[in-house]
Amino acid sequence: MGDSPLLVAGAGIAGLWAALHAAPRTVILLTGSTLGENASTAWAQGGVAAALSEDDSPALHAADTIRAGAGLVNPEAARLLAEQGPREIEALYALGAPFEREPDGSWALSREAAHSRARVARVKGDQAGAGILSALIAAVKAADHIEIREGWRAEALLPGADGGCAGVLARTPQARLVRIEAGETILAMGSVCGLYGVTTVPFTSQGQALAMAARLGAVIEDAEFVQFxxxxxxxxxxxxxxxxxxxxxxxxxxxxxxxxxxxxxxxxxxxxxxxxxxxxxxxxxxxxxxxxxxxxxxxxxxxxxxxxxxxxxxxxxxxxxxxxxxxxxxxAAHYHMGGIATDLSGYTGVPGLYAAGECASTGVHGANRLASNSLLDGLVFGRRAAEACRDAEARTVKAGPAAPSPVLPAPALARLRQLMAAEAGVERDGAGLARLLCAVDDLEAKYGAADALIAARFVAASALSRTESRGGHFRSDFPQTAPGARHTRMRLDEACAAAPEPLLATGPAE
CATH class of the missing domain: 3.90.700.10 (Succinate dehydrogenase/fumarate reductase flavoprotein, catalytic domain)
Structure with missing residues (x-):
């Protein structure tokens, strides 16, 4: 087992569940604000999907997940999600999450879109996220192996001497930059949906984890699939x-x-x-x-x-x-199905770097996430990432230099959000995506390669490369679904090389 600290960046459901299940490993938990604030988990309403009733089964849940994902779901990931789901609900309930029960003691379950059964465990109708997060925060605060650093924002990953990750560069509440070395780092920092002009998540979720991991060489998978x-x-x-x-x-x-x-x-x-x-x-x-x-x-x-x-x-x-x-x-932009490509234990392929929750792409959601599978994803794969890190062999950590992302001024960020909504929204086309890439180029030339710009570039470049419509990605100029399903996988240099053709990029983007 690794003897250096495990660092978890992010304090939504995936980060908190991972921190809890890493015991007895020492965990440093970073949250950029007060614990519980600016976490998309708190805003989740519907509940957590799991096969909890007598007329349901993990096989049915996995089949619904695969069907909704429009040909891009990893069947093994769907199987794991569905089979481990009931255990996670039971564990959360035992922890104090106030899931509703029927008078006979059975689970109170709702049915949501594309589910063949009622299987969404709920908390007072629309209070699931808040109720679950409250229980998790209480458990994390009581855990002896977790050191919570509130108001510490991860700003960059520290490169390791082995080409991997050696921790993070974090900004303290006093605005100082501090290097935190760690044997393993789990990114659980949410989505890209705050890059859109209309979103249902905290607009601070701007793809920071995606950009940080990409700078260290991680592959970004299926970034075009944004669920509205x-x-x-x-x-x-x-x-x-x-x-x-x-x-x-x-x-x-x-x-x-x-x-x-x-x-x-x-x-x-x-x-x-x-x-x-x-x-x-x-x-x-x-x-x-x-x-x-x-x-x-x-x-x-x-x-x-x-x-x-x-x-x-x-x-x-x-x-x-x-x-x-x-x-x-x-x-409104609600969930990112793509993200940092990982295996089924959250490993990114970059030594020492793991990802879990919405910033990760295990393939479990494919092109279109099944309703209420998001919180379950954070639980199942947050636990698996923690267990992989808990059992990892010790690494010699020697960190190299790192610098924080450039800051994108508020007017420039507002402009980017408008462009993302207009050109990479519910319906896209090649000309609009090319205009978006040109605008990202212009903003980057002026302000530097900010995290938000890198994340937006991955979404636009991936969407431009997918000349079909599938799931959450709809191209009005390519409205049909191609006969063979494929994933989009890009590294940072490939996304930067996805320059639009000049003729495509003309038009009223400004």
């Missing part, structure tokens, strides 16, 4: 509050301004179609001016405050009473 949640509450807020998919699982319908359901002719499963299908339909409704609204009046009605308190509060604060009127909705 179809029912963000459309009231102009940034980030946008979410109207959980569990509402549609309860029977809420999507309607236009005239009250007509628009999903019926789109897909046989209507509102419970796969997320990419629903997101595109909502996107087109909004773009056409016909509008998109989630009508919960019959399905939930007067029970809204008790059954879905977070959604109810978000609506009421915007002057919308969902008991009496439909909720205006629009798609």
């Amino acid at each position: 949640h179809p029912t963000a509450i459309d009231t102009g807020r940034d980030p946008a509050p979410l109207a959980t998919e569990a509402l549609r699982g309860e029977g809420a319908t999507l309607v236009d301004r005239a009250g007509k359901r628009f999903m019926l002719p789109v897909h046989a499963d209507a509102e419970l179609a796969p997320r990419d299908v629903v997101a595109r339909a909502v996107h087109r409704q909004v773009r056409s001016g016909r509008g998109a609204f989630l009508d919960c009046r019959t399905a939930v009605g007067g029970a809204f405050p008790e059954r879905f308190p977070a959604v109810f509060a978000a609506c009421m604060s915007a002057g919308i009473d969902p008991r009496r009127e439909p909720i205006p909705v629009a798609p």
